[in-house]
Amino acid sequence: MADPTPFHLQGNFAPIKDEITTTDLEVVGTIPPELEGLYVRNGANPPSGYSQHWFLGQGMVHGVRLEGGRAASYRNRYVRTPYLENPDLQRVSETGQIDRTASAANTHVIEHAGKILALEEGSFPYVLDRELNTLGHTDFEGRLTTAFSAHPKVCPVTGELLSFGYGQLPPYLTYLRVSPDGSLVQTEEIEVPGPTMMHDFMITERHALFMDLPVVFDLEAAMAGTMPFKWSDEYTARVGIMPRTGTNADVKWFEIEPCFVFHGMNAWDEGDRVVYDVCRISEIWREAGDLQSGDGEITLHRFSFDLSDGSVREETLDDRPMEFPRVADARVGQKNRFGYTLAFEGEDGAAPAMAGQYKVDLKTGASEYSEAGPGRSPGEMVFVPGPGADADSDDGYLLSFVFDGPTNRSELVVADASNFTAPPIARVKLPQRVPVGFHGSWIPDAG
Numbered sequence: 001m002a003d004p005t006p007f008h009l010q011g012n013f014a015p016i017k018d019e020i021t022t023t024d025l026e027v028v029g030t031i032p033p034e035l036e037g038l039y040v041r042n043g044a045n046p047p048s049g050y051s052q053h054w055f056l057g058q059g060m061v062h063g064v065r066l067e068g069g070r071a072a073s074y075r076n077r078y079v080r081t082p083y084l085e086n087p088d089l090q091r092v093s094e095t096g097q098i099d100r101t102a103s104a105a106n107t108h109v110i111e112h113a114g115k116i117l118a119l120e121e122g123s124f125p126y127v128l129d130r131e132l133n134t135l136g137h138t139d140f141e142g143r144l145t146t147a148f149s150a151h152p153k154v155c156p157v158t159g160e161l162l163s164f165g166y167g168q169l170p171p172y173l174t175y176l177r178v179s180p181d182g183s184l185v186q187t188e189e190i191e192v193p194g195p196t197m198m199h200d201f202m203i204t205e206r207h208a209l210f211m212d213l214p215v216v217f218d219l220e221a222a223m224a225g226t227m228p229f230k231w232s233d234e235y236t237a238r239v240g241i242m243p244r245t246g247t248n249a250d251v252k253w254f255e256i257e258p259c260f261v262f263h264g265m266n267a268w269d270e271g272d273r274v275v276y277d278v279c280r281i282s283e284i285w286r287e288a289g290d291l292q293s294g295d296g297e298i299t300l301h302r303f304s305f306d307l308s309d310g311s312v313r314e315e316t317l318d319d320r321p322m323e324f325p326r327v328a329d330a331r332v333g334q335k336n337r338f339g340y341t342l343a344f345e346g347e348d349g350a351a352p353a354m355a356g357q358y359k360v361d362l363k364t365g366a367s368e369y370s371e372a373g374p375g376r377s378p379g380e381m382v383f384v385p386g387p388g389a390d391a392d393s394d395d396g397y398l399l400s401f402v403f404d405g406p407t408n409r410s411e412l413v414v415a416d417a418s419n420f421t422a423p424p425i426a427r428v429k430l431p432q433r434v435p436v437g438f439h440g441s442w443i444p445d446a447g
Contacts, residue, residue: 006053006054007054008044008051008053008054008057009049009050009051012377012403012405012433012435012436013054013435013436014049014435015044015045015046015047015049015057015060015435016045016060016076016432016433016435017047018432019060019075019076019077019078020074020075020076020431020432021073021074021075022073022074022075022430022431023072023073024070024071024072024073025064025071025072025073025074025428025429025430025431026071026428026429027070027071027426027427027428027429028426028427028429029414029424029425029426029427030069030425030426031066031069031070031071031414031425031426031428032069032386032397032414032425032426033068033069034386034387035066035384035397035414036066036067036068036444036445037065037066037067037442037443037444037445038063038064038065038066038130038442038443039063039064039066039382039399039412039440039441039442039443040061040062040063040064040109040116040132040440040441040443041061041062041063041109041379041380041401041434041437041438041439041440041441042059042060042061042079042105042106042107042108042109042118042119042437042438042439042440043057043059043060043061043062043106043434043435043436043437043438044056044057044058044059044060044104044106044437044438045057045058045059045060045078045106045435046058046087047078047084048087052224052226052227053226053227053289055106055107055227055289056104056226056227057104057106058078058079058081058083058084058087058104058105058106059078059079059081059084059103059104059105059106059107059118059120060076060077060078060079060106060437061076061077061079061109061118061128061132062074062075062076062401062434062437063075063076063132064412064428064430066428067445071412071428074412074428074430074431075131075132076132076432076434077128077131077132077133077134078134079103079105079106079118079126079128079134080134081101081102081103081104081105081123081126081134081137082099082101082102083102083103083104083105089102091122098167100122100123100124100137100139100144100145100146100147101123101124101137102123103120103122103123103124103126103137104120104122104123105118105119105120105123105125105126106118106120106438107119107120107121107150107151107438107439108150108151108438108439108440108441109128109439109440109441110152110154110441111441111443112152112154112161112178112182113161113178113180113181113182114182115127115138115182116128116129116130116443117138118134119148119149119150119151119152120150121147121148121149121150121151121165121166121199122147123137123147123148124137124138124139124144124148125137125138125148126138130443140178140182140183140184141183141184143183143184143187144176144184144187145187146165146167146171146174146176146187147165147166147167147174148163148165148176149163149164149165149166149176149198149200149201150199150438150439151199151200151201151263151439152164152176152178153201153202153203153332153333154329154332155203155205155332155333156329156330156331156332156333156334156391157205157333157334158180159180160177160178160179160180160244161177161178161182162175162176162177162178162203162208162244163175163176163177163178164176164190164198164201164208164210166195166196166197166198167195168195168217168222168228169195171189171190172191172192172194172195172196173189173190173191173192173196173198173210173212174187174188174189174190175187175188175189175190175208175210175242177244177245186245188246188247188248189248190210190240190242190248190251191248192210192212192240193212193235193236194216194217194235195216195217196212196213196214196215196216196217196235197213197215197216197217197229198210198211198212198213199261199262199263200261200262200263200264201264202264202266202267202276202333203244203267203332203333204267204268204269204274204333204334205268205269205333205334206243206244206269207241207242207243207244207267207269207274208241208242208243208244208246209239209240209241209264209267209274209276210239210240210241210242210251211239211261211264212236212237212238212239212240212253213235213237213238213258213259213260213261214231214232214233214234214235214236214237214258214260215229215230215231215232215260215284215285216229216230216232216235217229218230218288220288221288221289226288226289227285227288227289228288228289229285229288229289230285230286230287230288230289231260231283231284231285231286233258236255237255237256237257237258237259238253238254238255238256239253239254239256239276239303239305240252240253240254241254241274241305241307252305252307252310254303254305254310254312255312256303256312256314257314258282258283259280259281259282259283259296259301260280260281260283260284260285261278261279261280261281262279262281262323263278263279263323263324263325264276264277264278264279264325265277265278265279265300265325265326265327265336265339265341266325266327266331266332266333266334266336266339267333268333268334268335268336270335272306272307272308273304273305273306273307274304274305274307275302275303275304275305275335276302276303276304276305277300277301277302277303277317277325277339277362278300278301278302278303278325279298279299279300279301279322279323279324279325279341280298280299280300280301281296281297281298282296282297283296284296297319297321298321298322298323298344299316299317299318299319299320299321299322300316300317300318300320300322300325300339300341300360301314301315301316301317302314302315302316302317317360317362317365318358318360318367320343320358321343321344321345322341322342322343322344322358323341323342323344323352324341324342324379324380324381324439325339325340325341326339326340326341326380326381326382326383327339327340327383328383328385328391328392328396329383330385330391331391331392334391334392335392336362336392337361337362337363337392337393337394338359338360338361338362338383338392338394338417339359339360339362340357340358340359340360340381340383340398340417341357341358341360342354342357342358342378342379342380342381343355343356343357343358343369353377354372354377354378354379354436355371355372355376355377355378356369356370356371356372356378357369357370357372357378357381357398357400358370359394359417359420368420368421369421370415370420370421372402374406375404375405375406376402376403376404376405377402377403377405377436378400378401378402378403378413379400379401379402379403379434379436379437380400380438380439380440381398381399381400381415382398382399382400382440382441382442383396383397383398383417384396384397384398384399384442384444393418394417394418394420395417395418396417396418397414397415397416397417397425398414398415398416398417398420399412399413399414399415399442400412400413400415401413401430401434401437402427403433403434403436408433409429409430409431409432409433410430410432410433410434411427411428411429411430412427412428412430413426413427413428414426414427414428
């Protein structure tokens with residue numbers, strides 16, 4: 001008889017119970033001495049042991065501090081929000097007011113303007129210290145009144161943080177621009193036809209890109225307490241392109257083939273064209289929020305938008321299933337040669353089965369595959385450049401958590417990005433497993 005337990009509560013998807021701190025971790029191999037900082041990653045970890053959906057558990061961050069060629073510490077902490085203290089908290093009042101502090105804070109964690117931000121797309125960011133303690137939410141001194149994306153982009157040229165918020169009630173989409181010093185300096189409503197789900201967006205050096213795609217809010221699912229979004233055959237798939245300091249009137253919309261995109265890899269300007277690489281899903285969620293219903297193919301896909309004549313070109317770059325794409329932080333919004341993705345090998349029941357990772361060379365079209373090994377399952381990779389490395393090279397390191405099934409524990413794996421299929425440079429043995437999670441960052445010590 002099949003196990004009725006949802007996949008996200010089984011195996012390494014299941015939550016862990018304890019918050020711990022461990023110092024002087026065992027290392028197999030050698031940690032490069034230039035790696036001085038904190039690797040931290042976020043994920044859903046319901047303290048009750050139950051949640052309605054993989055995306056809905058309360059946020060827990062896991063961090064490993066590297067210094068002086070050693071793994072100085074591991075710690076995991078819940079992001080302490082009102083939703084953690086009271087999972088039954090109603091985020092929307094009887095009068096329709098939304099409590100943006102009631103965040104799961106479970107999706108991503110980044111640094112900007114000296115602050116570590118734990119993010120979840122329906123709410124305000126939460127600020128953490130370097131020991132991963134929660135300092136409280138931020139609304140940018142009262143300037144933020146909407147949701148804030150889990151996938152903002154830090155421009156490597158200007159230092160700005162570009163973001164957006166989407167909602168189930170008007171305004172359905174709001175663009176947000178934060179200055180390098182952390183001040184919210186621009187808030188613009190962007191008109192879209194309805195309450196679409198917009199998990200990610202992208203920037204180039206001159207533009208912001210919005211994905212207005214046919215996964216829309218479903219009230220019945222929301223009232224049932226599960227993921228409140230489903231596929232719509234009636235909702236037109238579009239991408240909007242706007243100057244980064246522009247307004248709604250400046251957005252140029254391009255219709256594309258119906259699809260959904262959780263994550264973009266990168267985008268850049270080429271004269272009058274904007275090129276945008278994404279992990280494209282042909283369709284998803286015929287039943288609201290159900291990973292088993294209506295899920296289509298996931299491929300690495302390229303959109304080329306011509307701003308002069310309004311035309312769009314689409315092409316598949318790699319037809320193997322892959323997700324969680326990343327580029328070097330220094331290449332965000334700039335043309336990149338290399339991208340790094342997580343291989344989705346198929347499904348184990350309804351669960352994505354991750355057994356390896358890809359490195360994609362967009363200049364040559366070649367790719368490499370690194371298998372995690374028997375009983376091992378990797379997560380998203382974060383690229384850290386080597387000392388003095390060219391911004392567009394693969395001279396650097398790839399950091400990721402890898403679950404080791406035979407020991408029921410996880411490791412922080414440090415790989416040589418330029419020698420992708422070689423054994424890891426270092427494996428940091430962690431005192432417990434790190435459940436399958438979402439996104440994270442390398443936060444270097446201040447130079």
